[in-house]
Amino acid sequence: MGFEKRIEKGESGLAALELMLSLPILALVFVGIAAMVTSAARNYMAQRVQAEVQQEVQQAFMRVVDDCMAATSLRSERDGQYIRLYDGDRLVKLYFVNEDSRRVRKLVENLANFPMTGNHEWAMVEVTSFGAEEVDPLSRPGLYRIWLEAKSTTAGSVPYGLATEIYLPPQGGHP
Amino acid sequence: MGRERGFVLLEVLAAGLALLVMAMCFHVFAGSAELREADACRVRAVFLARTQFSAAQAAANQKALLAGGYPWQGEAGDLQGGEEVYSVETDVAGAGEGSFKVVVKxxxxxxxxxxxELEREVVAHGI
Known part of the structure; x- marks a missing residue:
């Protein structure tokens, strides 16, 4: 027998033709799987980022609106992007957008180091628009429109914003 | 003849199980995304309703609120949010001296x- 090898039926190796066909098919299958995994991961990240943007905007906006409604008067400065809330003549709260050392615009309460948005590393939420303005001081005094819009600094994020109107009776409701 | 066997039951079961797990993962993910979207819509709807209530309160204080339909008082752009379009219907009903029941759908x-659907009593305060 020696090194002589008998090839029986069904025991032959891969033919060149089979290899030429199977390798591209295998490559296609792997590329397809990789594309699916990449696409799923990207979608998952995008969903999480957008969820975080929505959550931060909703929480911050609710706090701002609640505080505004608890105040007796509201003053907006710097094109409406700086909101001062008063109880009588006493300043009780201040909301504004501050750009931090990493150039991320965050909504802050009273002080620049008290951010309400953008302090989470995942989505890095950045405020794109915030403010308050009186809707119509002549015909509807005391009616203010408040808005907040933000987006993530990660690529592909869609801005998310909320807006509403609140009514603070002029002179605190006293004639 | 040994090479002509079909799939064995175990292989089919394993492949089916893998497909089922993948489909369940997708279903859970799609469900959570839809739930989040629905929640975002409800939050926006509450703020849209607040706009109507605030405007109604302002009008009541000016003795300008009348019973009947009440058009959208905010900005037109606020009725578009994300991929959803919102419609607001407001009905004002008189409920006594300077008192109104405002229903916002x-x-x-x-x-x-x-x-x-949200409802609020609006009372005119003397200005």
Missing amino acids: VAWQGRVRGEL
Whole structure:
């Protein structure tokens, strides 16, 4: 027998033709799987980022609106992007957008180091628009429109914003 | 003849199980995304309703609020949010001297659909 090898039926190796066909098919299958995994991961990240943007905007906006409604008067400065809330003549709260050392615009309460948005590393939420303005001081005094819009600094994020109107009776409701 | 056997049951079961797990993962993920979207719509709807209530309160204080239909008082752009379009219907009913019952129905259509109805008593304060 020696090194002589008998090839029986069904025991032959891969033919060149089979290899030429199977390798591209295998490559296609792997590329397809990789594309699916990449696409799923990207979608998952995008969903999480957008969820975080929505959550931060909703929480911050609710706090701002609640505080505004608890105040007796509201003053907006710097094109409406700086909101001062008063109880009588006493300043009780201040909301504004501050750009931090990493150039991320965050909504802050009273002080620049008290951010309400953008302090989470995942989505890095950045405020794109915030403010308050009186809707119509002549015909509807005391009616203010408040808005907040933000987006993530990660690529592909869609801005998310909320807006509403609140009514603070002029002179605190006293004639 | 040994090479002509079909799939064995175990292989089919394993492949089916893998497909089932993948489909379940997708279903859970799609469900959570839809739930988040529906929640975002409800939050926006509450703020849209607040706009109507605030405007109604301002009008009541000016003795300008009348019973009947009350058009949208905010900005037109606020009725578009994300992939949804919102519609707001407001009905004002007189409930006594300077008192009104304001009912706001907010409906949204788009990727998710839904509606919300909120009601508030608005009383005119003397200005």
